[in-house]
Amino acid sequence: MLDPKDIEAIRAEARHYEDPKAVGVDAMKLAQKRQGWIDDDTLHQLAELLGMSATELEGLATFYNLIYRQPVGRHVIHVCDSVSCWVCDYDALREALKRRLGIDFGETTKDGRFTLLPIVCLGACDRAPTLLVDGDLHGPVTDADGIDQILQRYE
Amino acid sequence: METPLTQNIRPDREPLDLTGYERAGGYQALRKALTDLSPQQVMDEVSASNLRGRGGAGFPTGKKWSFVPRGEDAPARKYLVVNADEMEPGTFKDRLLLEGDPHQMIEAMIVSAYAIGADTGYLFMRGEYTLAEQRLQRAIDEAREKGYLGANILDSGFSLEIYVHTSAGRYLCGEETALLNALEGKRAIPRHKPPFPQVSGLWGRPTVVNNVETLCNVQHIINCGADWFKRLAATEGGGGTKLYGASGRVRNPGCWELPLGTPLRAIIEEHAGGLLDGYHFRSCLPGGASTGFLTAEHLDLAMDYEAIGAAGSRLGTGCVTVIDDRVCMVALMHNLEHFFAQESCGWCTPCRDGLPWTKRLLGAIEAGKGEPRDLELLEMHCQFLGPGKTFCAHAPGAMMPLETALMHFREDFERHIEEQRCPWRDAAGRSAA
Ligand SMILES: Cc1cc2nc3c(=O)[nH]c(=O)nc-3n(C[C@H](O)[C@H](O)[C@H](O)COP(=O)(O)O)c2cc1C
Ligand code: SF4
Ligand code: FES
Numbered sequence: 001m002l003d004p005k006d007i008e009a010i011r012a013e014a015r016h017y018e019d020p021k022a023v024g025v026d027a028m029k030l031a032q033k034r035q036g037w038i039d040d041d042t043l044h045q046l047a048e049l050l051g052m053s054a055t056e057l058e059g060l061a062t063f064y065n066l067i068y069r070q071p072v073g074r075h076v077i078h079v080c081d082s083v084s085c086w087v088c089d090y091d092a093l094r095e096a097l098k099r100r101l102g103i104d105f106g107e108t109t110k111d112g113r114f115t116l117l118p119i120v121c122l123g124a125c126d127r128a129p130t131l132l133v134d135g136d137l138h139g140p141v142t143d144a145d146g147i148d149q150i151l152q153r154y155e
Numbered sequence: 156m157e158t159p160l161t162q163n164i165r166p167d168r169e170p171l172d173l174t175g176y177e178r179a180g181g182y183q184a185l186r187k188a189l190t191d192l193s194p195q196q197v198m199d200e201v202s203a204s205n206l207r208g209r210g211g212a213g214f215p216t217g218k219k220w221s222f223v224p225r226g227e228d229a230p231a232r233k234y235l236v237v238n239a240d241e242m243e244p245g246t247f248k249d250r251l252l253l254e255g256d257p258h259q260m261i262e263a264m265i266v267s268a269y270a271i272g273a274d275t276g277y278l279f280m281r282g283e284y285t286l287a288e289q290r291l292q293r294a295i296d297e298a299r300e301k302g303y304l305g306a307n308i309l310d311s312g313f314s315l316e317i318y319v320h321t322s323a324g325r326y327l328c329g330e331e332t333a334l335l336n337a338l339e340g341k342r343a344i345p346r347h348k349p350p351f352p353q354v355s356g357l358w359g360r361p362t363v364v365n366n367v368e369t370l371c372n373v374q375h376i377i378n379c380g381a382d383w384f385k386r387l388a389a390t391e392g393g394g395g396t397k398l399y400g401a402s403g404r405v406r407n408p409g410c411w412e413l414p415l416g417t418p419l420r421a422i423i424e425e426h427a428g429g430l431l432d433g434y435h436f437r438s439c440l441p442g443g444a445s446t447g448f449l450t451a452e453h454l455d456l457a458m459d460y461e462a463i464g465a466a467g468s469r470l471g472t473g474c475v476t477v478i479d480d481r482v483c484m485v486a487l488m489h490n491l492e493h494f495f496a497q498e499s500c501g502w503c504t505p506c507r508d509g510l511p512w513t514k515r516l517l518g519a520i521e522a523g524k525g526e527p528r529d530l531e532l533l534e535m536h537c538q539f540l541g542p543g544k545t546f547c548a549h550a551p552g553a554m555m556p557l558e559t560a561l562m563h564f565r566e567d568f569e570r571h572i573e574e575q576r577c578p579w580r581d582a583a584g585r586s587a588a
Pocket of ligand 3: 080081082083084085120121122126128129245
C-alpha cells in the first residue's frame with residue numbers, strides 16, 4: 001500500500017517535468033524505501049497515480065538494478081563485480097562474503113537480515129574492491145575482518 | 156600547474172557552501188555572462204577554447220551547442236541535461252566533481268543553459284551517488300535562495316530551474332539518447348539519430364546533453380578566456396585540463412587533474428606511484444571498459460584524443476585501469492563481456508545475441524574447454540558488432556577491448572586452447588595471483 005506522504009511527494013516531484021511519467025523510477029524508489037521492495041499492488045497503484053499502464057511501469061521496474069521486484073532482506077549488499085574491483089581480488093571478497101553470510105548471490109539470509117546481489121562499477125575504483133550496503137559505499141574491503149566490521153553496523 | 160576544476164576540492168573537508176564558493180571566486184562567471192555577454196558570445200568563447208566532451212566520445216562542445224536552433228523561429232522551450240550517470244567500469248572522476256564542489260556544477264549549468272537558451276536543466280545522476288545527490292540538492296537550494304536560480308536571474312531576463320533526477324542503475328542510461336528516454340520515464344533504449352537531441356530531444360524539444368566534467372570547464376573559460384584554456388593543455392591543439400584516474404594494483408590509486416595530454420607513464424608511475432611490490436605492468440584500459448587495451452610500448456603516449464586514438468584505442472573517460480602481469484587476460488575479457496552482455500538493452504539483435512555469445516566463448520576458453528575455431532568466432536563478432544552495425548555505440552564499445560586483446564595478447568588465448576586450461580591458475584583452480 002502506498003503511504004499518503006509518498007503520494008504527496010510523488011505528486012510534487014511530478015511538477016518538475018512536462019509529463020508525470022518521468023517520475024516512475026523515483027516513485028518506485030520512494031515506495032521501496034518504506035517497504036523494501038515493489039509488490040504487485042504497489043506497482044498497480046503507482047501506475048495509476050502516474051497515468052501509465054502497469055505493464056509500462058513493470059517494464060521500467062525490471063530494467064533497473066536498484067528496483068527490487070522480489071522481497072529482500074532488511075539490508076541489501078551490492079558487491080561490485082566490474083573490472084577494477086575484479087583485478088583487485090573481487091573473487092576473494094565474493095567468496096568471503098558468501099561464506100560469512102551462508103548464502104549465494106540472489107539469496108537472503110534466513111534471519112531476513114541481508115540480501116546479497118552483484119552490481120556494476122560503483123564509480124569508486126580507487127577504493128577497490130568495493131561494496132554498497134543500503135546505499136552506503138564501503139571499500140577497500142579486503143578480508144573477513146573488514147567484512148565483519150561493516151556488517152555489524154547493519155542490524 | 157593550474158587546476159581550475161579541483162581547486163576547491165579537499166578530500167578532508169565538506170565541500171564549500173555558497174558563501175565559501177563565492178569567496179573563492181565562484182559565481183563570477185555567472186555574473187559576467189548574464190550581465191556582460193550575449194548567449195552567442197558565451198558560445199563563441201567555448202567554441203574557441205577547443206573544449207571537447209569528457210564523457211567518452213570527445214565531441215567539440217561549442218560545435219555541439221551550435222546545432223541548437225536559435226532566433227525568432229526557434230522553439231521557446233529548451234533543455235540542458237547533465238550526464239552524471241558515470242557507470243563506465245573503471246571510471247570515478249565525475250563523482251569527485253559532484254561531491255567535491257557542487258556549486259561549481261550548478262554555476263556550470265547556469266552559464267551553459269544561458270548560452271543555449273534553456274529554461275530547465277536536469278542533472279541525470281546514477282542512483283548510487285546518494286552523497287552527491289544530497290550535496291547538489293543543497294547547492295541548488297542555496298543558489299535559488301540567493302537568486303542565482305529561478306525567474307529573472309540577476310535582472311537579466313534569463314530564468315532557469317534545475318532539478319536532480321536520480322536513476323536506478325543501468326549502464327545504458329549513460330548513452331545520451333537512452334538517457335533522454337530514461338528521463339521521460341521510458342525504458343532506457345537509445346533513439347535513432349537523426350534527429351539529434353539538439354534539435355529534438357527531451358519531449359521533442361531542443362536538448363543538449365553534456366558530461367559533468369565537460370560542463371565544469373565552462374565557467375573557467377568564461378572567467379579566464381579561451382586562450383588561457385588552450386594553454387592549459389600539454390599538447391598542441393588541445394584545451395584544458397583533464398581528470399585522470401588510475402585503479403588496479405597500483406600503490407596510490409586515485410584521480411588527479413592534470414594538463415590534457417599528460418603522458419600515460421606519468422599518470423601510472425608518478426601519480427599512481429607505480430605498481431604494488433611484486434607486480435609488473437602488462438596492459439591497461441586507458442579510459443574505461445569500452446576502450447582498447449594499451450601495452451608497455453604505449454606508455455609514453457600523450458593521454459589525449461588524438462594519440463590514444465591513433466594507437467587503436469580511445470581516450471574515453473581518462474580513468475585508467477592498470478592490468479598487472481598476474482592477471483589472466485582471457486578471464487579479464489570474460490569479466491568485461493559479462494558486463495556488456497548484462498547491460499545490453501536488447502533492442503537490436505547483433506548486440507542482444509552476440510554479446511552473450513562472446514561471453515560464453517570466453518568463459519569456455521578460460522575454463523579450458525576452448526576450440527581453435529573459437530578465436531575465429533570471436534573475431535567474427537568484432538566485425539559484426541563493430542561501429543555502424545548496431546543501433547548504438549554499446550556493442551562497438553564492447554568489441555574494442557576484445558579486438559585489441561586478440562591483437563596484443565593472442566598468445567594468451569592460444570595457450571588456453573592448446574593446454575586446455577588456464578595457465579594463470581594452479582591445479583586447484585586458484586588464480587596464481
Ligand atoms: C553505452 C554508453 C554509455 C555511456 N555512458 C556515459 C556516462 O555514464 N556518462 C557520460 O557522460 N557519457 C556517457 N556516454 C557518452 C554519451 O552518449 C555522450 O556522448 C556524452 O554524454 C556527451 O557528453 P560530452 O559531449 O560532454 O562528452 C555513454 C555512451 C554509451 C554508448
Ligand atoms: S547496440 Fe546493444 S545497447 Fe545499443 S541499442 Fe542495440 S541492443 Fe541496445
Ligand atoms: S570497478 Fe568496482 S568500483 Fe569501479
